[in-house]
Each structure stands twice: as structure tokens, then as C-alpha cells.
Amino acid sequence: DAGVIQSxxxxxTEMGQEVTLRCKPISGHDYLFWYRQTMMRGLELLxxxxxxVPIDDSGMPEDRFSAKMPNASFSTLKIQPSEPRDxxxxxxxxxxxxxxxxxxYFGPGTRLTVT
Amino acid sequence: GQQVMQIPQYQHVQEGEDFTTYxxxxxTLSNIQWYKQRPGGHPVFLIQLVKSGEVKKQKRLTFQFGExxxxxxxxxxxxxTTDVGTYFCAGFGNAGNMLTFGGGTRLMVKP
Numbered sequence: 001d002a003g004v005i006q007s008x009x010x011x012x013t014e015m016g017q018e019v020t021l022r023c024k025p026i027s028g029h030d031y032l033f034w035y036r037q038t039m040m041r042g043l044e045l046l047x048x049x050x051x052x053v054p055i056d057d058s059g060m061p062e063d064r065f066s067a068k069m070p071n072a073s074f075s076t077l078k079i080q081p082s083e084p085r086d087x088x089x090x091x092x093x094x095x096x097x098x099x100x101x102x103x104x105y106f107g108p109g110t111r112l113t114v115t
Numbered sequence: 116g117q118q119v120m121q122i123p124q125y126q127h128v129q130e131g132e133d134f135t136t137y138x139x140x141x142x143t144l145s146n147i148q149w150y151k152q153r154p155g156g157h158p159v160f161l162i163q164l165v166k167s168g169e170v171k172k173q174k175r176l177t178f179q180f181g182e183x184x185x186x187x188x189x190x191x192x193x194x195x196t197t198d199v200g201t202y203f204c205a206g207f208g209n210a211g212n213m214l215t216f217g218g219g220t221r222l223m224v225k226p
Contacts, residue, residue, distance in 0.1 A: 042218045043158070043203065056213070091157055103148060103160040104214065 004107035006092050012113045018080040021110045023092030024073055029105070031098050034067055034077050035091040037109075043091075049075065050098065082114045117142050117208045121217035129225050134191040136220035138204035145207045147180055147187045148214065153200040194224050 005024040013019055025032045034046040047057040052069045060067070064083070069075040079086055089111050093104040118141040128134050138147065146165045150158040162171055164180035164187060171178045175198075177190045187206075191198055201219040208215070 043216045045213065045216075093158075103163065104158075106157040106159070109157050 004092055004094055004105055006090075006107035006110050008110060009108060010111045010113075012115065013082055014115055015083055016081045017114075018078065019082045019086075019112060019114075021077040021090050021092075021112070023075045023077070023107060025075070025092070025094030026105055027073065029094035029096055031095045031102075032069060032075050033093040033095075033104060034075070035093065035106075036088045037091060038088045046077070079112075082112075084114045087112055087114050117206070117213075117215050119204060119206050119215045119217040121204060121220050123220055124218065125221045125223070127223045127225065128194050130196060131193050134194050134198070134222055136189050136202050136204075136222075138187040138189075138206075138217050140185045140206050140208075140215075142185070142208050144184050147207075148205045149178060149187075149189055150203045150205060150216075151200050152203065152219070156200075158203060191222075194222070196224050196226050198222060199224050 004026055007022045031050055033048040035043050036046055037043045044059055046059045047067045048055055049069045052072055065079055067077045089109045091106050091109045093106045095102045095104045120139045122137050126134055146163055148163045149161040151161055152158045162178050164178055167184050168182045169180040175192045179188045187204055189202055201221045203216050203219045205214045205216045
């Protein structure tokens with residue numbers, strides 16, 4: 001398996017523009033997670049899905065952020081409109097399960113810069 | 116909510132010296148996982164501890180889970196430049212269903 005795939009790897013956009021980040025989880029994994037990493041706030045969980053259904057989006061910073069998972073092999077995280085403070089590395093991760101026995105597999109991340 | 120704290124935030128060591136990072140939870144954990152993130156990379160799973168007082172070793176790395184299951188440590192013996200990176204602990208609470216990551220300890224090794 002190729003692991004978790006994310007695209008693009010780098011995104012530079014201007015404030016106010018819409019940004020869409022994409023993720024393909026590992027085949028067979030039932031859980032998908034979106035994280036944001038910054039120097040100031042560390043690794044933050046934004047939202048996670050189980051069998052394509054959003055379960056907990058309490059980490060989504062505000063209404064400008066939205067995430068979807070239309071099928072088991074694809075998820076998107078959208079920011080509209082983007083702001084400079086959204087600059088961060090966004091990771092997608094997937095796992096077989098959610099309980100304590102399952103590790104999370106992270107994708108390579110998307111480095112987002114909003115100018 | 117559950118909080119997981121790690122200390123120190125940063126650690127510089129000379130190659131060959133030992134290194135330890137500590138992880139403390141505000142609540143009792145059902146398990147704890149450790150991840151390593153190389154500079155410019157993504158977190159990669161290292162190990163999981165489940166039992167109270169558990170100790171596991173991976174070559175020069177020793178992982179411990181506290182008796183009360185509220186703290187954990189990672190000790191690296193005789194660091195090498197390949198050990199450079201940020202080490203994260205992540206804990207599952209007994210009542211919760213979320214993996215909460217600590218802030219990480221960034222290890223820098225001088226050759």
C-alpha cells in the first residue's frame with residue numbers, strides 16, 4: 001500500500017482565496033483524521049470521520065473550515081476564505097479503528113502558506 | 116478535557132549523550148502511544164504501551180508507562196544524529212475516544 005496520500009504537498013495562496021486539501025486514506029481503514037500543525041499550537045485534531053461520517057468536528061477552528069468524505073477513499077478539507085493565520089502544515093491520518101489498540105498512519109502533509 | 120503535557124519542549128545533546136522526554140496526562144490513560152516526526156516529515160508510530168508499569172525497548176529506545184497510567188517517558192541511550200526529530204506522546208483517556216497528542220519534544224543532536 002502506498003500509505004496515506006495527500007495533495008497538494010505545498011500550497012501558496014492569497015488571503016481570501018478558497019483552498020482545498022485532499023486526502024486518500026489507506027485502503028481498509030475506517031477512520032480518517034485531519035490535523036493542523038503549527039509551531040505555536042502544536043498538533044491539533046480538527047475533525048475525524050468513521051465510515052465516511054463526520055463524528056467530531058469540535059476542533060474545526062471556525063465556519064471557514066469544512067471537511068467532507070464522499071467515499072471511503074477520498075476526503076477534502078476546505079478553507080474559504082483563507083486567512084494568513086491559516087498558514088500551517090495540514091496532516092491527514094487514517095487508522096483501522098479508534099480504540100486504544102490502533103495506531104494512526106499519517107500522510108506527508110500539505111504545507112499551506114496564505115499571504 | 117484531557118490534557119497531555121510533554122517536557123522538555125526542546126533538548127540539545129551531544130552525540131553519544133542520553134536523552135529523556137516526559138509525558139504527563141491530566142487524567143488516567145487507557146494506553147499511550149509514541150510517535151517520531153523527522154524534520155520536514157510526518158509523525159510515524161513508534162510504540163504503544165497499555166499496562167500499568169509497562170516497559171518496552173526498541174534498540175536504544177526505552178519506553179515506560181507509569182504505575183498510575185498518567186505518565187510516560189521515552190529514554191534514548193547514546194543518541195545518534197539519526198535520532199534528530201520531534202517525539203510526541205499521545206494518550207487515549209479511559210472515558211474518551213480521542214487520541215490526544217502532547218506538544219512534543221524536539222531533539223537536536225550535535226555530531
